[in-house]
Amino acid sequence: MSDLSAIDHGREAGFGDYVQLLKPRVMSLVVFTAMVGLIVAPVPVHPFVAFTAILFIALGGGASGALNMWYDADIDRVMRRTASRPIPAGRVGAGEALALGLALSGISCAMLGLAANWFAGGFLAFTIFFYVVVYTIWLKRRTPQNIVIGGAAGAFPPMIGWAVATGGISVESILMFALIFMWTPPHFWALALFMKDDYSNAGVPMLTVTHGRRATRKHILSYTILLAPFAFALALSSVGGPVVLAAAVVLNALFILGAVRIARRDDAAAEADRYRAEKAFFRFSLAYLFLHFGALLVEHSLTTFGLGGW
Amino acid sequence: MAIHPEHELHTRRRGRNLGLGLVLGAFVALIFGLSVVKISHLREGKLPSAEAKQ
Numbered sequence: 001m002s003d004l005s006a007i008d009h010g011r012e013a014g015f016g017d018y019v020q021l022l023k024p025r026v027m028s029l030v031v032f033t034a035m036v037g038l039i040v041a042p043v044p045v046h047p048f049v050a051f052t053a054i055l056f057i058a059l060g061g062g063a064s065g066a067l068n069m070w071y072d073a074d075i076d077r078v079m080r081r082t083a084s085r086p087i088p089a090g091r092v093g094a095g096e097a098l099a100l101g102l103a104l105s106g107i108s109c110a111m112l113g114l115a116a117n118w119f120a121g122g123f124l125a126f127t128i129f130f131y132v133v134v135y136t137i138w139l140k141r142r143t144p145q146n147i148v149i150g151g152a153a154g155a156f157p158p159m160i161g162w163a164v165a166t167g168g169i170s171v172e173s174i175l176m177f178a179l180i181f182m183w184t185p186p187h188f189w190a191l192a193l194f195m196k197d198d199y200s201n202a203g204v205p206m207l208t209v210t211h212g213r214r215a216t217r218k219h220i221l222s223y224t225i226l227l228a229p230f231a232f233a234l235a236l237s238s239v240g241g242p243v244v245l246a247a248a249v250v251l252n253a254l255f256i257l258g259a260v261r262i263a264r265r266d267d268a269a270a271e272a273d274r275y276r277a278e279k280a281f282f283r284f285s286l287a288y289l290f291l292h293f294g295a296l297l298v299e300h301s302l303t304t305f306g307l308g309g310w
Numbered sequence: 311m312a313i314h315p316e317h318e319l320h321t322r323r324r325g326r327n328l329g330l331g332l333v334l335g336a337f338v339a340l341i342f343g344l345s346v347v348k349i350s351h352l353r354e355g356k357l358p359s360a361e362a363k364q
Contacts, residue, residue: 012319012322012323013326014322014325014326015325015326015328015329015330018326018329046347046351048343048344048347049344049347049348052340052343052344055340114344115344
């Protein structure tokens with residue numbers, strides 16, 4: 001009887017729990033940006049090869065998610081936002097997550113190498129290494145710059161997509177990287193502002209904890225301003241055009257406006273309206289990235305009709 | 311506690327086995343599709359530049 005109830009606690013994981021380990025929501029961003037990087041590249045790729053490549057880039061992203069959850073299970077347990085993840089909730093063992101993460105990393109890099117080219121496969125391996133070892137294991141718990149440097153891992157997918165098509169790196173792919181790289185800190189700091197206690201409870205040195213919330217508000221504004229030149233440089237590059245430029249003007253103006261609003265008020269004002277400006281800025285930051293890469297896609301499809309582009 | 315021939319645990323396991331089966335099936339289909347694409351490109355002589363150099 002007691003033996004039966006021991007396995008009856010919902011401890012054995014369902015298929016969905018393993019999918020949860022791969023962070024499907026983060027994956028959607030990886031898929032979209034990698035796809036744009038691949039499509040706008042000047043070398044055409046066979047649609048089936050492109051599909052396979054994106055799939056394995058996504059799987060590599062998922063693998064790094066599983067490895068991140070394996071290493072961070074202790075702090076995930078403390079934070080409200082992450083307490084229901086499969087490992088802290090007790091549905092999947094930490095060792096299982098590690099095994100799944102390592103196996104999927106190997107499969108995804110090898111398969112990307114075989115399907116596309118070994119530069120892209122190696123780049124994916126480097127991205128997983130960067131996210132898991134450099135960000136999760138090394139920097140996340142040590143420096144308030146964790147988000148800034150960790151953002152690089154999330155910024156690599158369009159470069160990998162570009163590498164699938166071209167087999168290399170170029171100015172355009174570096175600018176796509178820069179756009180996501182500069183976008184990540186204000187995006188996460190806005191989240192940290194309204195997810196107040198989570199990070200401090202977990203002992204993660206977020207900027208809000210180490211340098212205070214006023215400094216974080218100013219940091220959001222400065223990064224948002226520094227982001228704009230990269231957006232315009234991308235719009236003026238060979239993958240850009242009038243559509244991307246128009247999108248860059250509108251999106252950056254709105255983004256900076258939101259950041260100014262955040263920088264100008266203090267926590268008392270934010271408490272009064274339950275962090276409305278911060279939450280709005282966070283939501284808009286997601287739209288910012290999707291619309292920016294969407295504009296690149298639109299521009300590219302226009303050029304195939306002899307319109308768009310410079 | 312009544313003993314049912316079909317415990318909830320079994321349903322959960324079946325779901326997991328089914329999911330893994332589908333994933334493996336999809337993987338096989340993917341490799342097959344990729345092989346067809348790569349081999350037919352070889353025949354048409356439309357090699358990706360990196361392979362063409364060899």
